[in-house]
Amino acid sequence: SQQGEEDPQALSIQEGENATMNCSYKTSINNLQWYRQNSGRGLVHLILIRSNEREKHSGRLRVTLDTSKKSSSLLITASRAADTASYFCAVGGSQGNLIFGKGTKLSVKP
Amino acid sequence: NAGVMQNPRHLVRRRGQEARLRCSPMKGHSHVYWYRQLPEEGLKFMVYLQKENIIDESGMPKERFSAEFPKEGPSILRIQQVVRGDSAAYFCASSPQVGAYGAEAFFGQGTRLTVV
Numbered sequence: 532s533q534q535g536e537e538d539p540q541a542l543s544i545q546e547g548e549n550a551t552m553n554c555s556y557k558t559s560i561n562n563l564q565w566y567r568q569n570s571g572r573g574l575v576h577l578i579l580i581r582s583n584e585r586e587k588h589s590g591r592l593r594v595t596l597d598t599s600k601k602s603s604s605l606l607i608t609a610s611r612a613a614d615t616a617s618y619f620c621a622v623g624g625s626q627g628n629l630i631f632g633k634g635t636k637l638s639v640k641p
Numbered sequence: 642n643a644g645v646m647q648n649p650r651h652l653v654r655r656r657g658q659e660a661r662l663r664c665s666p667m668k669g670h671s672h673v674y675w676y677r678q679l680p681e682e683g684l685k686f687m688v689y690l691q692k693e694n695i696i697d698e699s700g701m702p703k704e705r706f707s708a709e710f711p712k713e714g715p716s717i718l719r720i721q722q723v724v725r726g727d728s729a730a731y732f733c734a735s736s737p738q739v740g741a742y743g744a745e746a747f748f749g750q751g752t753r754l755t756v757v
Contacts, residue, residue: 562743573732574684574748581742619683621746627672627739628697629746633683 535563535603535620535632543638550607552635554620555600562623563596563603567616568634574619577605612641643667645735646715647749654723654756662718662752666735673716674734674746675701675708684732690716723756730754 538553554563562581566574580587580596580603587594593606607614617636621629646665654660666673671692676684686700690710701708705723710716720727730753734746 564745566748573750574734576745576747579743579745583742621684623743627736627743628686628689629674629734630686631676631684 535622535630537618537620537632537635539635540633541636541638543640544610546610546612546639546641548610548639550610550614550637550639552605552618552620552637554603554605554632556603556620556622557601558624560598560622561625561627563594564621564623564629565592565594565603565605566619566621566631568619569616577618579623607637610637610639612639615639645670645733645747645749647731647733647752649752650750652752652754654754656724656756657722660720660723660727660754660756662720662731662733662754663715664718664733664735664749665715666733667747670735670737670747672736672739672744672746673710674736675716675718676732676734678730678732678751687718687731720754723754725756728754728756 535554564579565577568574591608596603617634619634621631673690675687688701688708689697705721707719730751732751734748736744736746
């Protein structure tokens, strides 16, 4: 299975701290995507990193991809209470399909 | 450009009834994906469609579930003879033509199905 597996399952930090979430997968991929989901809502696309890229930035987000270790990390810098949500990685295969992990639940305390 | 539109947002069905969930992809998107999410869990892939074609239905139960994406109109996920275990949030996503490295998928707000 190409399923992404996030680690940790839950993360609790103070506002202003950095949050790092990791994702591991099993087979070759075309891309890896990160999404955020607030409780009871739809998913918001955060960032896509291609298999030939190693790092990507978007605002306070930094994503890395290590295809040799089959892993990716999402770093949120200077976290805010509004960042509280579940974060999912999704691996994109050659057919264009996306397979999701179970997510990391991030809690940012004010 | 409107986002991915799903309707209804909430659907209540009695056991044995049929549930029809609709998804209109973003304008210009020809790829649609359906996912199911149980409370406190991740998204489970069900089916991936392009216009008039099912590309991958490996995540969809063989019985009672079907999906289509006709040439005109929204994609439909159909669940026949619903059971309590079908209660979940069903999300649809769409993406444009998939290039060599894939493409971003954008999600709708989901349909929350409750079977009573």
